[in-house]
Amino acid sequence: MLNIIVCVKAVPDPNDADKLKIDPVTKSLPRSDISLVINPLDSHALEAALEIKRNDDAHITILCMGPPPAGNIVKECLALGADKGILLSDPAFAGADAFATAYTLAKAIEKNGAVDLIFCGMASSDGATEWVGPEIATFLNMPVVTMVNEIVENAGDEWIVKADYEHGYRKVKIKLPAVLTVTRNLNQPKALSFSGILKARKKEIITWDLKDLGVPVENVGLKGSPTIVTEMTRLESRREVEILEGSLQEKVDRLIKILKNSGVVNV
Amino acid sequence: MIDFTFTEEQELFRKAAREFAETKIAPHVPMMEETNGGWDEVVKELAEAEMFAVTIPEEYGGLGMGYMGRLIALEEIARVSVATAMMYQVFGLGIEPIMKFGTEEQKKKYLPKFVTGERLPTVAVTEPSGGSDPKGARTTYKKVNDSYVLNGRKCFITNSHIADVQIVLAKDEDNPEAFTAFILEIGMDGFKPTHIEHKVGMRGCNTGEIEMKNVEVPAENVLGGEGKGLKVSMSAIGDAGRGGMVGCALGLQQACLDESIKFSNERILYGKPIGKLQAIQFKIADMKIDLEAGRLLGYRAAAIQDQGGRSSNEFAAAKYYTTEAAQRAAKMAVDIHGGYGCMEEIPVTRFLRDSYVLGPSAGTSDIMKVIVARWAVS
Numbered sequence A: 001m002l003n004i005i006v007c008v009k010a011v012p013d014p015n016d017a018d019k020l021k022i023d024p025v026t027k028s029l030p031r032s033d034i035s036l037v038i039n040p041l042d043s044h045a046l047e048a049a050l051e052i053k054r055n056d057d058a059h060i061t062i063l064c065m066g067p068p069p070a071g072n073i074v075k076e077c078l079a080l081g082a083d084k085g086i087l088l089s090d091p092a093f094a095g096a097d098a099f100a101t102a103y104t105l106a107k108a109i110e111k112n113g114a115v116d117l118i119f120c121g122m123a124s125s126d127g128a129t130e131w132v133g134p135e136i137a138t139f140l141n142m143p144v145v146t147m148v149n150e151i152v153e154n155a156g157d158e159w160i161v162k163a164d165y166e167h168g169y170r171k172v173k174i175k176l177p178a179v180l181t182v183t184r185n186l187n188q189p190k191a192l193s194f195s196g197i198l199k200a201r202k203k204e205i206i207t208w209d210l211k212d213l214g215v216p217v218e219n220v221g222l223k224g225s226p227t228i229v230t231e232m233t234r235l236e237s238r239r240e241v242e243i244l245e246g247s248l249q250e251k252v253d254r255l256i257k258i259l260k261n262s263g264v265v266n267v
Numbered sequence B: 001m002i003d004f005t006f007t008e009e010q011e012l013f014r015k016a017a018r019e020f021a022e023t024k025i026a027p028h029v030p031m032m033e034e035t036n037g038g039w040d041e042v043v044k045e046l047a048e049a050e051m052f053a054v055t056i057p058e059e060y061g062g063l064g065m066g067y068m069g070r071l072i073a074l075e076e077i078a079r080v081s082v083a084t085a086m087m088y089q090v091f092g093l094g095i096e097p098i099m100k101f102g103t104e105e106q107k108k109k110y111l112p113k114f115v116t117g118e119r120l121p122t123v124a125v126t127e128p129s130g131g132s133d134p135k136g137a138r139t140t141y142k143k144v145n146d147s148y149v150l151n152g153r154k155c156f157i158t159n160s161h162i163a164d165v166q167i168v169l170a171k172d173e174d175n176p177e178a179f180t181a182f183i184l185e186i187g188m189d190g191f192k193p194t195h196i197e198h199k200v201g202m203r204g205c206n207t208g209e210i211e212m213k214n215v216e217v218p219a220e221n222v223l224g225g226e227g228k229g230l231k232v233s234m235s236a237i238g239d240a241g242r243g244g245m246v247g248c249a250l251g252l253q254q255a256c257l258d259e260s261i262k263f264s265n266e267r268i269l270y271g272k273p274i275g276k277l278q279a280i281q282f283k284i285a286d287m288k289i290d291l292e293a294g295r296l297l298g299y300r301a302a303a304i305q306d307q308g309g310r311s312s313n314e315f316a317a318a319k320y321y322t323t324e325a326a327q328r329a330a331k332m333a334v335d336i337h338g339g340y341g342c343m344e345e346i347p348v349t350r351f352l353r354d355s356y357v358l359g360p361s362a363g364t365s366d367i368m369k370v371i372v373a374r375w376a377v378s
């Protein structure tokens, strides 16, 4: 049986983007009083695991570090078809950067036992560093392929995957156990189903805190984060709009001029 | 203390239903509006999303999500398409009496097939002689040997041309006080859907007439016992029928509110969005208060059912309140849109037309008041 771990992050609901506030001191995003959703790329990571489970014998564990409300996200993953959930929740874990996050997740993966495959989204919608997957692999001393967009061969313990690479792609042979981070092109996540939600009733969600992981408090959360956010600035995005006026000929002439000036056409 | 929050699981039901409505039902709406058809496609979507399994117990292959689960699903579907929600609600109304009054054989025969959508039920009570007065109905049955022969006509029947299992209320030809409910199946000689209605709203929701000409119905298709027909049909309509209309109305109210907020944020007058005008804000507040009150009435009645009680009185109050509130909300939404509120491509005009169709279904507002008054003085 293939033991698969899917790392899932609870990120702010984009529909509530106007309610987001950044802590002015820690420069982090407090998550306890905003609505949370599954990080979009992580649902592709979960779907990748589910696709494997549909064809092979596999057990899928969801691993999520976040405040207690992130438990709902774990539950949703169980409703989508995962078998077991682990929520890493402790005030000490708060404010973690990619490094401290990967460290904490890696420790939990070690504690959880045998693992063949770890799926992560390529990036999170709120942090977007793309580092957590590779850093987990480093902590666990495993190979990693980032930006996987197709699983070409998955028989035995040597897999072949296709991954984005600038304007082309890489085809990589990788030996399990391994970490794969995925893009949205890998698959189309399936919708939640009522029967899936009901099946999740019988599935277990374990919560582990700092004590359960048995790691030093200096290594996790804000304290364990080497990244220092020194300053933040607001990005203004401005769009210039020009409404073309005049006769059809005048409008066409003006349009051609604009396209020429911006280098789009060369006439 | 009473807990007024939805459980984590119910929130997931809502999320699943909303996703379904927005991705699978919304794309059908323009075609339904244009053609007053398209129900086959919509029914297929409902079946694929396990919608027909919601109220059916697990032992018959269903999901056993109860009245709360059904109300959540209906509300989310109606937010996108009241026409679809209406068909879905009446399928639920057809399932209810078989669950509540069916023999074990009837349950085993029909419920698992309803779960998958392979067979589809409806309830046919109303006749041209007047829906508010079911005793005035003229459809009759006569016992001949071991079976019954039915004659008559039913009108305004939701899913008349889709449902292949129809629960029909008829009066004993020889005893005008005795009513019996029969399970009729398409394929029985002399039984067929006839006229299709063109309603002002809920276009794409199938409503029509059925006709029974010397239909021979075997005794095993009597539902709930001979002479028990009024109880069978009225208790299904009282609980599932009115409860279903509450879901349709709440979803429509939410849709009116959503579109009104969107438009009043976008429409700029006097240099600022009209949402800044108190006259507009007060309309939005009225809609929100109605919606909150209606939800409390509706979900409370649903919770009573799921705890094993009856709540047809509570559903009557909720049905009255929410369907009237949906009409108020639709009018306010249209008003907020100014001239755009008269243009067919703007969704609120559909909401206004749909809101007027909510009224009579499962009993008019007057009839709801008759019931609530009886409840109050009892």
Ligand SMILES: Cc1cc2nc3c(=O)[nH]c(=O)nc-3n(C[C@H](O)[C@H](O)[C@H](O)COP(=O)(O)OP(=O)(O)OC[C@H]3O[C@@H](n4cnc5c(N)ncnc54)[C@H](O)[C@@H]3O)c2cc1C
Pocket (backbone or CB within 6 Å): B090, B122, B123, B124, B125, B126, B127, B128, B129, B130, B131, B132, B133, B155, B156, B157, B158, B159, B199, B207, B357, B360, B361, B362, B363, B364, B365, B366, B367, B370
């Ligand atoms: C979209 C739609 C779907 C429907 N689907 C179904 C279905 O699936 N199955 C089914 O059996 N029926 C269905 N019906 C019929 C519905 O139940 C009836 O329309 C309803 O019961 C009213 O009956 P009526 O239309 O004959 O009006 P009437 O009963 O003739 O009522 C006319 C008027 O008299 C008033 N009135 C009647 N009695 C009283 C009273 N005692 N006190 C005060 N006022 C009174 C009414 O409120 C109304 O204003 C549907 C109707 C619609 C519009």
